[in-house]
Amino acid sequence: MKTGYHALVKRLLDGELTLAELPPELRAEGEEALRLVGAADRAPVALSPALDERVMATVRRHAGDAPANRVWRWLNTPRDVELRLRVRPWTVWAGGLAAAAALALLLGRAAPAPPLGPGTQARAGLRDSVLVRFVLYAPGARRVAVAGTFNQWDRSIAPLVPAGTSGVWTTTLALPVGQHQYAFVVDGARWIVDPAAPAVDDGFGRRNSVVAVSAPGGHTL
Amino acid sequence: MGALLGFEGEATDAEVVRAVLAGDVERYAVLVRRYRDRYARYASRMLGSRDVAEDAVQDALVRAFDRLADCREPDKFAGWLFLILRNRCYAERRQRQRQERPLDSTDELFAAPDRPDGEYEQVERAHALEQALQHLTPEQREVFVLKHTEGLAYEEIAGVTGATVASLKMRMHRAYDRLRELMKEHL
Numbered sequence: 131m132k133t134g135y136h137a138l139v140k141r142l143l144d145g146e147l148t149l150a151e152l153p154p155e156l157r158a159e160g161e162e163a164l165r166l167v168g169a170a171d172r173a174p175v176a177l178s179p180a181l182d183e184r185v186m187a188t189v190r191r192h193a194g195d196a197p198a199n200r201v202w203r204w205l206n207t208p209r210d211v212e213l214r215l216r217v218r219p220w221t222v223w224a225g226g227l228a229a230a231a232a233l234a235l236l237l238g239r240a241a242p243a244p245p246l247g248p249g250t251q252a253r254a255g256l257r258d259s260v261l262v263r264f265v266l267y268a269p270g271a272r273r274v275a276v277a278g279t280f281n282q283w284d285r286s287i288a289p290l291v292p293a294g295t296s297g298v299w300t301t302t303l304a305l306p307v308g309q310h311q312y313a314f315v316v317d318g319a320r321w322i323v324d325p326a327a328p329a330v331d332d333g334f335g336r337r338n339s340v341v342a343v344s345a346p347g348g349h350t351l
Numbered sequence: 352m353g354a355l356l357g358f359e360g361e362a363t364d365a366e367v368v369r370a371v372l373a374g375d376v377e378r379y380a381v382l383v384r385r386y387r388d389r390y391a392r393y394a395s396r397m398l399g400s401r402d403v404a405e406d407a408v409q410d411a412l413v414r415a416f417d418r419l420a421d422c423r424e425p426d427k428f429a430g431w432l433f434l435i436l437r438n439r440c441y442a443e444r445r446q447r448q449r450q451e452r453p454l455d456s457t458d459e460l461f462a463a464p465d466r467p468d469g470e471y472e473q474v475e476r477a478h479a480l481e482q483a484l485q486h487l488t489p490e491q492r493e494v495f496v497l498k499h500t501e502g503l504a505y506e507e508i509a510g511v512t513g514a515t516v517a518s519l520k521m522r523m524h525r526a527y528d529r530l531r532e533l534m535k536e537h538l
Binding site: 133134135140143144162163165166167169170171172173174175176177178181182184185186188189190192193267268269270297323325326328329337 | 380383395416420423473480500502514515528537
């Protein structure tokens with residue numbers, strides 16, 4: 131048996147052709163293909179009658195929660211996080227140099243600190259930052275970015291990268307401790323709230339997603 | 352949407368959503384009853400297990416309640432809920448793949464009927480197809496389920512998934528070839 135179906139047989143399965151419209155030499159293959167899709171089980175699937183009450187019991191509990199509890203529950207909900215690391219040899223050297231610079235910085239703190247300039251503030255800021263991973267499932271998108279209060283809503287600064295061909299887009303950003311509003315921008319024009327995050331009204335009839343970044347060892351709500 | 356089923360069915364989805372957002376939490380039960388079984392078949396076929404599907408539907412209904420204020424178009428609640436359930440199904444599969452925990456057998460989906468002898472072959476084929484579906488990519492499986500189990504047209508599938516019709520057809524055609532290979536003993 132050949133592995134794949136003839137293109138005309140696939141059009142038959144898609145409902146674009148009838149069996150009678152196939153060339154005679156393809157009719158047997160067409161009948162076989164129709165048996166395949168005809169095996170799809172269209173019977174209804176009945177779930178447990180207790181499901182309704184389980185949902186409503188949870189809903190009643192959540193409805194009684196204070197807003198802070200809802201944010202805390204969102205923060206505590208386990209989420210999928212994929213970390214992929216590709217290392218090129220030069221990055222090992224760059225990493226070594228960065229480690230040396232960090233060590234020098236730590237040792238330098240023993241000396242009297244100079245007045246805080248912009249660069250120093252940036253470093254100080256980094257110590258109060260937390261890595262936050264943004265994930266969006268957008269299989270049809272050509273490009274995705276995240277824009278928010280942390281990057282002045284600039285849609286070009288923080289692009290997400292596709293994770294293989296799965297339709298999942300991700301990026302990781304260092305965000306300062308505190309609460310930030312954001313949204314995803316798909317194909318440069320379509321603004322989408324994060325389906326996995328709470329959202330607030332932006333005052334202009336649209337909604338923004340919210341992420342609360344807490345310092346290690348504490349939480350900011 | 353908006354099938355009129357008895358007294359509670361007279362309220363549209365949008366009316367129920369607004370009532371719930373206004374504080375009438377108990378009205379949410381109308382939406383639970385309306386959609387729990389409607390999406391059960393999709394979840395079962397995507398996940399290959401009725402039990403796992405039940406958890407997914409339950410979780411999606413709770414998540415939808417938690418984020419009801421984000422439902423921008425309450426009259427399209429059904430489509431919005433579907434997207435939540437769809438994301439939940441994809442997440443479930445990813446999680447199980449990472450943990451190398453295959454989903455349960457599809458046997459339970461076919462546990463029922465006493466069928467006449469003449470239909471035995473069809474039952475076997477249906478069972479084989481359910482198992483073969485679990486060997487497709489999630490995207491291929493989804494387009495097959497939505498078209499051949501749920502009976503949606505490509506344009507409708509594009510509307511709910513956000514993919515283009517051309518890419519959906521490409522997925523589907525690859526799925527046909529793969530299923531033929533997997534099902535060769537049963538055709």
